[in-house]
Amino acid sequence: MVERIVDAGRAVLARDGYARFATTRVATAAGISPGSLYQYFRDKDELLGVLMERFWAEAGDRVAASLADRLAEPPEELVPHVAEALLSALEQDSRLLRVVVEEVPPSFHEGHAHHLRRRVQDLVAAYLAGRAPRGADAATRAWVLVSVMEALSVRWILDRPAVPRERLIEEVGLLVAPYAFRAGRD
Structure with a gap:
């Protein structure tokens, strides 16, 4: 029930x-x-809280499942897979995504969205830890990368610009790969 x-x-x-x-x-x-x-x-708010928890958990599960088997790939292959995984996870219910992002008060969903980001950030940070140049802070870079990729994914899904999916993924790769693997501060 x-x-x-x-x-x-x-x-x-x-x-x-x-x-x-x-x-x-x-x-x-x-x-x-x-x-x-x-x-x-108990009430509408409790039901809404469960809906938001499940919405973001399902998206997180899809992204994590997509990425977990790809962590051995070189950066030029992994970056497009991360972008594709985020797009696919968030696109599953784009109508609901629009309502969540544009209408539902953040108090109902921000904690759950943060959990999704954290899961993906942890995977990306683990990947970067073994590959980023000396002096690079893998955790900080993972946060920046995931935040940028999430924002671009959400905007592309909601705005539906005249940018084909493949082109968006290519552009994301051009944007994030140089940053992810450039030398850090010494």
């Missing part, structure tokens, strides 16, 4: 937006009474 409610909540949030997200709409979409919904969730 919880899965049914969460699935319905996700669909309602994506379809109606945050301003019109209500437990009565979710209950109707789930084919249950509002009273039945309240047996599982």
